[in-house]
Amino acid sequence: MSSTEEAMNQWFGNFPSKTFADDTCFLIGAWANVSVIKTEEGLVVFDLSNRLFHRRIFNKIRKFSDKQIRFIIYSHGHFDHSFGYASIIKEVNDKGWEMPQIIAHENILNRFEKYRELDKYHNWINNQQFSSIGNIPKEGVSAHDTLNPTIIIHGNNNYEFKLGNYSFELYHDKGETDDSLWMFLPEKEVLFPGELVSNPTFPNVGNPFKVQRYPKQWAIAMEKMLEKDAKFLAPGHGPLIEGKKNVQEALSIRAEVMHFVYDEVVKRLNEGKWFEQIYHEMLEIYPEKFKKHKYLNPAYGCYRFAIHAVYRLFHGWYTTGNPTDLFPAKSNEIAEEFLAINDEKKYLFHAEKLYKQGKLQLALHILDVIIIGSSIKNKSTFLEACSLKSRILMQKEAEESSFIAKNIIRNGIHELQAKIDELKN
Ligand SMILES: [Zn+2]
Incomplete structure (x- = not known):
């Protein structure tokens, strides 16, 4: 077994399956969940999970039923x-069966096309986002081959069929x-x-690596689902939600938090505020009931990312209101100028003081003056700065709840460690 497969097994387990609501099989944790509905005339499969797991998903489906898909x-x-x-x-193909109908929304075709155009880029960005799982083999994320829809749903149309x-x-x-x-x-x-529901995590909106997502429409989708008054909710990731009360709660709290973030950011945009002010004000007002809610665990997406999501819907890339930031100099050149004013030791001393005071984020900014400056003036001070930054990042990683944020921090620790090793040798 490759180390990636081992890491994936560790993350995704052995795909437990659960049968519920007569004839519905739910394969949990096959990276994304897969649902299979058995009817008198064959199977309907909702989602297929990852290319790397196609055999295992298939075997599980066939354990559940031998009917034609x-x-x-x-x-x-x-x-x-x-x-x-x-x-x-x-x-x-082996059995000479008719191909199943593949149903998807029309926008999926643009998505597959985008993935083909940016194939290498997506592999690179996904390996950063999921770095703690291990290096994802290229075939796992590549869209060079896709199974395209045969029934395409256009615009906001609904689609119904019977089987x-x-x-x-x-x-x-x-x-x-x-x-x-x-x-x-x-x-x-x-x-x-x-x-639209990953259980029990906060909606993945405002992902730092990925394109724009849709907080307001997300809330509306939850409200439309609430009208169905369902007994079961089989989410895209995570365990099945059972019972009308739990389903209602899982949907309504997501609608509520998405409306909250959207409305509060929009209000502040209308007050003429820049991103930094909006972001820090939003952190202050996040209600306790969302923070502690069992269906809004910030384990993947999180509230902090969601603030970015709403802001980016309505604002371009000039986010600070400070003209210095319009066409900035290179960060290593800026750091060099700070080092020309004061030597590295003074910055290190100050960063250590901030660290002791528990001001970790401020300590990181000061350490970066030493670390990202283009020349190393004093090797031992530079190494001390790198190892202090590494310690701070480790502490932040341990305290961080979001898988994505944790990976970003961990990637930084690995880079620092490589730099330290290189300088020591
Ligand atoms: Zn997704």
Whole structure:
């Protein structure tokens, strides 16, 4: 087993599966979840997970039922939801079956095209976002081959079909992506929200690596789902949510927090405030009921990222209101000028003082004057600065809840460690 596979097993476990609501199989933790609905006339599969797991998903589906797969639905085109089709298609070809219908929103085609254009870039950026899992093999995220939809849902249209004893209602709402579909099965009272619900994490909105997401529409999607009054919610990631009360709570708290972030940022934009002021004010007013809520754990997305998401919807890249920042000099050249005013030891001494006072973020800014300056004037001071920064980052990483933020900090620690090793040798 490769180290990546081992790391993935550690992260994603052995895909426990759960059968619920008569004839629905939920494969949990196959990076993204996969749901399979058995009807008298064959299977409907909602999401396919990651390309790296296609065999294991297929084996689990076949343990559940040997019926022909008639429909595959993509909740959206992220690589962990729509790429794990290889074994399914092999079986179709081997048995001479008719190809299943693939249903997706029209925007998924632009997404796949974008992934092809930016293939190497996406591999690089995903390896940063998911770095603690290990290096994701290129084939895991590459969109060079995709299984494209045969039934395309346009604009805000809904789509309904029947198979055997069940009806399947599909709806489009923007949220984590612009190509989202969610599904409701009225006879079973089950909602399949795709990544519009990851249980129990805070919505992944404002991801520091990725393109714009849609907080307001996310809230609206939750409200539309609430109208279905479902008994089960089979989320895109994380465990099944069972019981009307729990389903209502999981959806309504997400709607509430998305409205809250959106409305409070918009209010401050209308007050003529720049990003820094908005961000720090928003941190102060985050209500306790959201902070502690069991369905809003900031384990992946988090409130701090969501503030960026709303701001970026309405604002360009000039975010500080300070003309110095319009066409800035290189950061290493700026650091050099600070070092010309005062030597490295003074900055290190000051950073140590801030560190002792628990002002970790300020200590990092001061240490960067030494670390990112283009020349090393005093090797031992430079090494001390690197190791203090590394210690501070480790403390921040330990205290950090968001998987994405943790990885960003950890990537910084690794880079510093490489720099320290290089200088010591
Ligand atoms: Zn996604």
